[in-house]
Amino acid sequence: MLFYRTVTVLAMTTLFLLLTAAAGTEFLSTLASTLPTYKTWSSIGCQRDSIHGRVLKHLITLSNTTVEACLDACLVDDYALAGLEDGHECYCGNAILYDYPQPPTCTFPCAGNSSELCGGPESLTLYQNADMPFTVGNASLLSTYGLWGFWGCVEESGRLLANGPKVPIPTEEMSVERCTDGCAAASFHTAGLERGQVWYDHCGNITTPWPSGWESTSLVECNLPCLGNATEFCGGTLDGGRFVAYSMLPEFAPAAGSHLSNGGTHLLPHDIEKCISACDTAPGYNVSAGLLSGDECCNYYSALYAVID
Ligand SMILES: *[C@@H]1O[C@H](CO)[C@@H](O)[C@H](O)[C@H]1NC(C)=O
Ligand SMILES: *[C@@H]1O[C@H](CO)[C@@H](O)[C@H](O)[C@H]1NC(C)=O
Ligand SMILES: *[C@@H]1O[C@H](CO)[C@@H](O)[C@H](O)[C@H]1NC(C)=O
Ligand SMILES: *[C@@H]1O[C@H](CO)[C@@H](O)[C@H](O)[C@H]1NC(C)=O
Ligand SMILES: *[C@@H]1O[C@H](CO)[C@@H](O)[C@H](O)[C@H]1NC(C)=O
Ligand SMILES: *[C@@H]1O[C@H](CO)[C@@H](O)[C@H](O)[C@H]1NC(C)=O
Numbered sequence: 001m002l003f004y005r006t007v008t009v010l011a012m013t014t015l016f017l018l019l020t021a022a023a024g025t026e027f028l029s030t031l032a033s034t035l036p037t038y039k040t041w042s043s044i045g046c047q048r049d050s051i052h053g054r055v056l057k058h059l060i061t062l063s064n065t066t067v068e069a070c071l072d073a074c075l076v077d078d079y080a081l082a083g084l085e086d087g088h089e090c091y092c093g094n095a096i097l098y099d100y101p102q103p104p105t106c107t108f109p110c111a112g113n114s115s116e117l118c119g120g121p122e123s124l125t126l127y128q129n130a131d132m133p134f135t136v137g138n139a140s141l142l143s144t145y146g147l148w149g150f151w152g153c154v155e156e157s158g159r160l161l162a163n164g165p166k167v168p169i170p171t172e173e174m175s176v177e178r179c180t181d182g183c184a185a186a187s188f189h190t191a192g193l194e195r196g197q198v199w200y201d202h203c204g205n206i207t208t209p210w211p212s213g214w215e216s217t218s219l220v221e222c223n224l225p226c227l228g229n230a231t232e233f234c235g236g237t238l239d240g241g242r243f244v245a246y247s248m249l250p251e252f253a254p255a256a257g258s259h260l261s262n263g264g265t266h267l268l269p270h271d272i273e274k275c276i277s278a279c280d281t282a283p284g285y286n287v288s289a290g291l292l293s294g295d296e297c298c299n300y301y302s303a304l305y306a307v308i309d
Pocket of ligand 5: 135229
């Protein structure tokens, strides 16, 4: 008898769950749908997000979230992208900063209008403003650009890069190219990017390899994507900030032929930790650097450079 009753309870529970699931699906599909267009915005799909690194940079607080309210808020500052998440969160940005592989699920109605979809758990209902261009991360290190070469990920304790570029660059448009071009136009040969953007001024003329006050750190501390180009590293935030520094001086560029193969081990893209541990155990090299498209990661030039093919 006990067995029979257990089976009945199980069967009823299953039936109940099935009915609930069917009712839930019905509810969502009949009541909430993606708003396809609004003003200059068009829906471009459902995008995976993560609490560990937000796809869109700017969280907007709305008291009563609807798609229209979020898109209006992002339109005011002329952002290229807007996204709604979890039924009530609204984000704006100019780049999809991370490309997460997990499938997204945008099934939540908006808190302020149950007829509209407002993302889901770690999932954004994404909109593009007109045909404004945007980049899609993940970021990697840009090793050279024109006459500029990557110099290091550094902690600055003083204000060594105390000058601005010739024309101020909006942080939302920041990229390695814009930063270094701006510093070059103002006759400086050192440039730095910090916190995914520029933090205060960022151009200077540094002529000694490691000025006092600068401490070289691991590239892992500089791996935030640029707000204007999510495919490039733009420094970090640790301890008040980390610079991705670039120099035009040839003596700060890596010496040709000083690249070290990592013992034949192929490093996976984005596997910076693996690169660093490989370099740390390579005898005679002080290194901490990561890279994405090659299998070399150690270099003994100034203990910081990463080789990228
Ligand atoms: C991008 O980076 C995130 C966070 O590190 C990672 O989870 C994801 O797999 C990366 N995406 C790709 C396409 O490599
Ligand atoms: C939320 O917004 C909807 C649609 O604009 C409106 O009908 C509703 O009254 C609002 N609710 C609150 C609590 O403001
Ligand atoms: C709720 O969303 C629907 C679909 O987008 C829209 O037609 C309707 O006007 C919205 N209601 C309010 C009160 O904004
Ligand atoms: C920086 O150094 C360059 C030489 O590399 C020089 O031409 C330029 O005038 C210097 N800029 C400033 C602002 O001192
Ligand atoms: C973004 O950065 C990549 C890598 O540096 C570059 O190839 C690309 O042209 C940049 N895109 C834009 C729109 O600036
Ligand atoms: C490695 O680091 C030590 C101490 O920081 C330094 O004395 C040495 O010159 C460095 N070696 C290379 C090859 O950079």
